[in-house]
Amino acid sequence: MFFGKPKVKKDNDRIPPNQNVTTKWPVLHVGNVPCYPDLTDWNLKIYGMVENPTTFTYDELLALPRATVQNDIHCVTGWSKLDNVWEGVAVKDVVKDVRIHPSAKYVLLHAEEGWTTNLPLEDFLKESSLLAHTHNGESLTPEHGYPLRAVVPHLYFWKSAKWLRGIEFLPLEAPGFWEKNGYHMYGDPWKEERFSWD
Ligand SMILES: Nc1nc2c(c(=O)[nH]1)N[C@H]1C(S)=C(S)[C@@H](COP(=O)(O)O)O[C@H]1N2
Numbered sequence: 001m002f003f004g005k006p007k008v009k010k011d012n013d014r015i016p017p018n019q020n021v022t023t024k025w026p027v028l029h030v031g032n033v034p035c036y037p038d039l040t041d042w043n044l045k046i047y048g049m050v051e052n053p054t055t056f057t058y059d060e061l062l063a064l065p066r067a068t069v070q071n072d073i074h075c076v077t078g079w080s081k082l083d084n085v086w087e088g089v090a091v092k093d094v095v096k097d098v099r100i101h102p103s104a105k106y107v108l109l110h111a112e113e114g115w116t117t118n119l120p121l122e123d124f125l126k127e128s129s130l131l132a133h134t135h136n137g138e139s140l141t142p143e144h145g146y147p148l149r150a151v152v153p154h155l156y157f158w159k160s161a162k163w164l165r166g167i168e169f170l171p172l173e174a175p176g177f178w179e180k181n182g183y184h185m186y187g188d189p190w191k192e193e194r195f196s197w198d
């Protein structure tokens, strides 16, 4: 599957206000980079407002249809990186059999060390959202989220949890780590929704 947009837009139509394009890939996070000598203890838990709470092993996740997406990412600190090619699994395939309850309206993504971020269910389920293990043809490095990170490119990049371990479906919006610390609950880069007061 290929969900990426063809390159028809001019570059300056692709860069949200007050962002600068970088060809490097900065590393940004709080806490430690987790170390996985092997992935036998790794899993991804899907729970909350779902009929079938599910735990995926890494192999089970890789057995889902493979998705490739090309997109631009925009960090709230001001850098944008264009034309990233991510491979992984589409969110809609990951949640296909969990039967999301109709009262679920929001998602809280859980990463290692208790780091979290929140977004509306509708945004999480977009065609462009995926759980990625590969970037530009290479396995994610530990500092960029190995073995699995969320990629939600239409929101500021802090919503794209690295070292993802859990997906919790909620009826109400619960602020994640940065959202509790003054970042915007939604984070649309085109509207510059950087902080809660924007
Ligand atoms: N688990 C986790 N994921 C995280 C963060 C974090 O601190 N912990 N930081 C976020 C922020 S603020 C950004 S800008 C991106 C940075 O991803 P990168 O380091 O791969 O560029 O990861 C996001 N995902």
Ligand SMILES: [Mo]
Pocket (backbone or CB within 6 Å): 028, 075, 076, 077, 157, 158
């Ligand atoms: Mo960020």
